[in-house]
Amino acid sequence: MRRFAPRLLACALMGAGAAQASPFTVDQLLAQQRLGPVSVDPSQRWLVVPTTGPYDSAPRWDLEDLTPMTITRLSVFDLRKGGAPRVFPSNAGSPEAWGYNPGPYAPSGAKMAVTRARSGSLEVGILNLTDGAVVWTGLFPVTDVMGRSLQWRSDDVLLVLAKDPATPTTAGVVGPPAEQRLIDRWRATRENRVGVTVMGSGRYLDQTPALPPSRLVAVDATRGLGQVLAQGDFFDLEVAPGGRFVGLLSNGPPLAPDPSVPAMTTDPFRRHRLTVVDLVAGGAWSPCPSCDVAVDLLAWSPGGAGLLVYARGDNDPWSAARYWRIDALTRRAAPLHDRDITPMAETTGYGSRVPRADWMSETPVVLGRRGDASQDGADWFAWGAKAPLNLTAALPPGPRRLEATGPAGIVASQGGRLWRIDPLGRATLLGAGRSLQGAGLPGGERLVFNNRPRPEDLALMLDDGPRPTPVVLDKARLRPLGLDAPTDETLLLVAGQARAAVTLKQDAHGVETVLLRRAGQAPQALATLNAHLAQVDFSAPRAVSHLGPRGETLTSWLYMPTTPPSGAKVPLVVIPYPGKVYPTAPTSQGPPARQLYLNLQILAGAGYAVLLPSLPVDTRREPAEGLADRILAAADAAATVEPRLDLNRMGLWGHSYGGYAVLSAAAQSRQFKAVIAGAFAADLASHYTRKSLLATVAPDAAVEIMVGAGWMEQGQGRMGAPPWVDPDRYVRNSPLLHADRITAPVMLVMGDLDSDPGQALTMFGALFRQNKDAVSLQYHGETHVIMTAANVADFHRRLLAFLRDNLGTSPGS
Numbered sequence: 001m002r003r004f005a006p007r008l009l010a011c012a013l014m015g016a017g018a019a020q021a022s023p024f025t026v027d028q029l030l031a032q033q034r035l036g037p038v039s040v041d042p043s044q045r046w047l048v049v050p051t052t053g054p055y056d057s058a059p060r061w062d063l064e065d066l067t068p069m070t071i072t073r074l075s076v077f078d079l080r081k082g083g084a085p086r087v088f089p090s091n092a093g094s095p096e097a098w099g100y101n102p103g104p105y106a107p108s109g110a111k112m113a114v115t116r117a118r119s120g121s122l123e124v125g126i127l128n129l130t131d132g133a134v135v136w137t138g139l140f141p142v143t144d145v146m147g148r149s150l151q152w153r154s155d156d157v158l159l160v161l162a163k164d165p166a167t168p169t170t171a172g173v174v175g176p177p178a179e180q181r182l183i184d185r186w187r188a189t190r191e192n193r194v195g196v197t198v199m200g201s202g203r204y205l206d207q208t209p210a211l212p213p214s215r216l217v218a219v220d221a222t223r224g225l226g227q228v229l230a231q232g233d234f235f236d237l238e239v240a241p242g243g244r245f246v247g248l249l250s251n252g253p254p255l256a257p258d259p260s261v262p263a264m265t266t267d268p269f270r271r272h273r274l275t276v277v278d279l280v281a282g283g284a285w286s287p288c289p290s291c292d293v294a295v296d297l298l299a300w301s302p303g304g305a306g307l308l309v310y311a312r313g314d315n316d317p318w319s320a321a322r323y324w325r326i327d328a329l330t331r332r333a334a335p336l337h338d339r340d341i342t343p344m345a346e347t348t349g350y351g352s353r354v355p356r357a358d359w360m361s362e363t364p365v366v367l368g369r370r371g372d373a374s375q376d377g378a379d380w381f382a383w384g385a386k387a388p389l390n391l392t393a394a395l396p397p398g399p400r401r402l403e404a405t406g407p408a409g410i411v412a413s414q415g416g417r418l419w420r421i422d423p424l425g426r427a428t429l430l431g432a433g434r435s436l437q438g439a440g441l442p443g444g445e446r447l448v449f450n451n452r453p454r455p456e457d458l459a460l461m462l463d464d465g466p467r468p469t470p471v472v473l474d475k476a477r478l479r480p481l482g483l484d485a486p487t488d489e490t491l492l493l494v495a496g497q498a499r500a501a502v503t504l505k506q507d508a509h510g511v512e513t514v515l516l517r518r519a520g521q522a523p524q525a526l527a528t529l530n531a532h533l534a535q536v537d538f539s540a541p542r543a544v545s546h547l548g549p550r551g552e553t554l555t556s557w558l559y560m561p562t563t564p565p566s567g568a569k570v571p572l573v574v575i576p577y578p579g580k581v582y583p584t585a586p587t588s589q590g591p592p593a594r595q596l597y598l599n600l601q602i603l604a605g606a607g608y609a610v611l612l613p614s615l616p617v618d619t620r621r622e623p624a625e626g627l628a629d630r631i632l633a634a635a636d637a638a639a640t641v642e643p644r645l646d647l648n649r650m651g652l653w654g655h656s657y658g659g660y661a662v663l664s665a666a667a668q669s670r671q672f673k674a675v676i677a678g679a680f681a682a683d684l685a686s687h688y689t690r691k692s693l694l695a696t697v698a699p700d701a702a703v704e705i706m707v708g709a710g711w712m713e714q715g716q717g718r719m720g721a722p723p724w725v726d727p728d729r730y731v732r733n734s735p736l737l738h739a740d741r742i743t744a745p746v747m748l749v750m751g752d753l754d755s756d757p758g759q760a761l762t763m764f765g766a767l768f769r770q771n772k773d774a775v776s777l778q779y780h781g782e783t784h785v786i787m788t789a790a791n792v793a794d795f796h797r798r799l800l801a802f803l804r805d806n807l808g809t810s811p812g813s
C-alpha cells in the first residue's frame with residue numbers, strides 16, 4: 001500500500017530536470033491524491049486540510065463515489081501557535097483505521113464532527129481539535145446532499161439525523177443496500193417466505209412503501225452517547241440560534257403525477273413536511289400539516305424563534321407557493337402576502353424551484369418582484385410590519401445575489417460589483433469583486449443557495465486595483481488584510497481574523513501545493529499532492545473556431561498527442577456531448593486530469609488526437625437530427641487548424657447523453673471508424689421508465705419512474721411528450737431503431753447498477769443479430785461511472801486495444 005507524500009514540492013521535484021518526460025497513463029491516474037474541502041474553524045485558530053492517499057490504495061470499494069473518504073486524513077494546523085500539523089488518523093487506509101472526513105465545527109471551534117466508513121455507510125464521530133481525542137457514536141447519518149444531517153446545538157451537544165446503515169437511498173451509496181435487499185428477497189422465496197416488491201399507482205399509490213424512519217439524536221460530545229428526540233423520514237435539519245428549536249424537513253405521503261403537466265427530471269415523488277421540535281420544553285409541532293414544503297430553505301431568525309420556509313398547499317400548483325413566517329414560540333404560521341409584491345423562487349434549468357430568503361435582524365428578506373416583472377427583474381425585499389421595502393431598487397438592472405445579511409443591512413452583488421445596503425435601501429458601492437469562502441465548512445445544497453453569513457464574517461476579493469485584494473468588512477468599512485493573492489494560484493479560503501489565506505498552486509504537470517499565506521510572512525507549504533506527475537507531459541488545448549447551428553461562432557478544443565511524430569498523420573477521437581459549449585478549455589481535462597472516465601489525456605498519451613466539440617442545443621431540431629453533420633463540421637475545422645489530423649481514422653467516444661449522441665451519429669455517417677458508448681440510452685421508449693436495481697427492489701428510497709419520464713419529456717431527452725402520445729418522435733430519435741445503419745465497430749459500456757442497465761444488452765442484441773462488430777462490457781457493482789480501480793484499469797486497457805484495432809495509432813506511440 002502506498003504511503004502519503006508529505007514532502008514539500010522542492011524535495012519532490014529534486015533532480016527533475018534530468019529525467020525524461022512521459023505520457024499520462026491510467027496507472028498515473030489511479031495513483032493520484034485529492035484535496036478535500038479546506039476549512040478554518042469559527043475562532044479561526046484551527047485550519048483543517050483534508051488530503052487522500054493514492055486512489056488505488058483504498059481498502060474497500062463499496063462506497064462508490066465516496067471511496068476517497070476511506071483514504072482521507074485530516075491535517076490540523078494551529079494558526080495561533082504554529083508548528084507541525086497533527087494528522088488524523090495517522091494510518092488512514094489501513095485495516096485498523098479508515099479515513100476521517102471533515103464535518104461541521106462546534107460553535108467555539110474546539111471540536112469538529114467527523115465521519116469514517118463503516119458497514120457500507122459513514123459513522124459519525126467527534127474530534128477534539130485541542131487534544132486530538134476522538135469519540136465515535138455508532139450513528140450513521142442520512143445523506144447531507146440537500147442540507148444538513150449534522151449540526152451543533154452547543155459545544156456539548158451534536159444533533160444527528162441518523163438512519164439504519166442498510167437503508168437504501170438515491171442520494172448516497174446505491175449498491176450495497178440494493179444488493180443486500182435483492183439477496184434477502186431471493187432468500188425469502190427459496191425459504192418459502194414472501195419475497196416481493198410492491199409499487200402502486202392511482203388508487204393504489206399508497207401501497208408503495210415508505211422508508212424506515214430516521215431519528216433525530218442529541219449526542220453528548222464528551223461521551224458520544226445519544227438520546228433520540230424525534231422519529232420520522234427526516235432528510236434535513238436546522239437548529240435555531242440559541243439552541244431551543246430545530247426545524248426538520250421530512251418526506252411525506254406519495255405525490256401522484258399530473259398527466260396534463262409535462263414531467264420534469266426534478267419532480268418529487270413525495271410531498272415534504274415541516275416539523276418544529278422544542279428542545280427545551282419538549283414536544284413537536286407541524287406548522288402547516290397540509291403544506292408541501294420546498295427544499296432548500298430553512299432559515300431561522302437571529303432571535304431563534306422565527307422561521308422562514310417556502311410552501312404550497314397540497315392541492316395547489318407551485319405557482320401559488322408563498323414564503324411562510326413561522327413563530328415557534330407562539331406556534332403561529334402565516335404566509336407573507338402583499339398584493340403588489342409577488343414573492344418568488346428561482347427556477348433552475350432542470351425545473352427545480354429554489355426559494356431565496358433570509359433575515360435582516362428579525363425582518364424577513366425575500367426575493368420578489370413587482371407586478372409582472374420578469375425573473376431578471378427580481379429584487380430583495382425587507383418584509384416589514386407595514387409594507388415590503390425594496391432593498392435593491394437602486395442597483396443597476398440584472399440579477400441580484402444576496403451575499404450577507406445582518407441588523408445593519410445586507411451585502412448584495414450584481415454584475416460583478418458588490419454593494420452594501422442599509423435597512424432603508426440606501427446602497428453604497430463597495431467595488432468590483434466577489435465573495436470568498438470564510439470560516440466554517442460548506443454544506444449541502446440548501447446551504448449553498450441560502451444561509452448567508454453576517455457582513456462582518458464575509459470575506460471579499462476586490463478586483464478594482466492593479467491586483468486582486470482580499471478584504472473584510474469592519475464596521476461598514478473595507479479593511480485590506482495585507483495578503484498576497486497571486487493570479488496563478490487558486491484562493492481556497494480567507495480567515496479575516498487570523499489575517500490568513502489558503503491558496504492552491506499547480507504546475508504545468510499537475511503537481512499541487514497547498515499554501516498558507518499570512519500578512520508579512522513568506523508562504524508556508526502545507527501539503528504537496530501528486531509529486532509522481534512531475535515528469536508527465538499533458539496535452540495542451542488548441543482553440544478551433546467554427547460556426548454553430550444558428551450561424552454563431554463557437555469554439556471547440558483540440559488536444560494533440562503529447563509526443564506526435566513529425567509529419568505523420570494522427571487518428572482523431574471526438575468526445576461529443578450535446579448541450580455542452582466550451583468558451584474556454586475545460587479545466588477538468590487539464591493537469592492533473594482526475595476524471596476516471598472520458599479522460600482525454602490518457603488518449604493523448606497513447607498517441608491519439610482528441611476533439612471536444614461545442615454542440616449547443618438547437619431547439620428547432622429533434623435531439624438526434626443532424627448530429628453527425630455537426631460533429632463532422634467541428635472535425636473539419638480542427639483539420640484546418642491541424643493538418644496532421646487523419647479524418648479517415650476518426651472515432652467517437654461518449655458517456656451518458658454523450659453515449660446516446662455517439663450511437664445516433666454513428667447511424668448517420670460512415671465517416672466514423674470506431675464508436676465507444678457508455679451509460680447510454682438507445683431505445684428511448686423503453687428508457688422512459690428506468691429499470692435500475694434500486695428502483696426494482698427499493699421503491700421506498702424514491703421511485704425513479706418519474707425521473708426517467710422527466711428526463712425524456714422536458715430534460716435532455718427533449719421528446720416533449722410520452723411515447724404513447726408521439727411514438728414517431730421516439731422512433732426517429734432512438735439509435736436502436738437505426739442500428740442497421742451503423743457501420744463502425746461499437747464498444748458498449750454499462751454498470752449494472754446504473755439507472756437502466758438493460759439498454760446495453762438491448763443495443764448489443766440489435767448489433768449481434770446483424771453480425772456487426774461489437775463488444776459489450778457490463779461492469780458489475782458499478783453505477784453511472786466506473787469507479788473501482790481494477791475496473792477503471794480494465795476498461796482503459798480494453799478501450800485502447802479497441803482503438804488500436806480500428807484506428808491504429810500514431811507512428812512511434
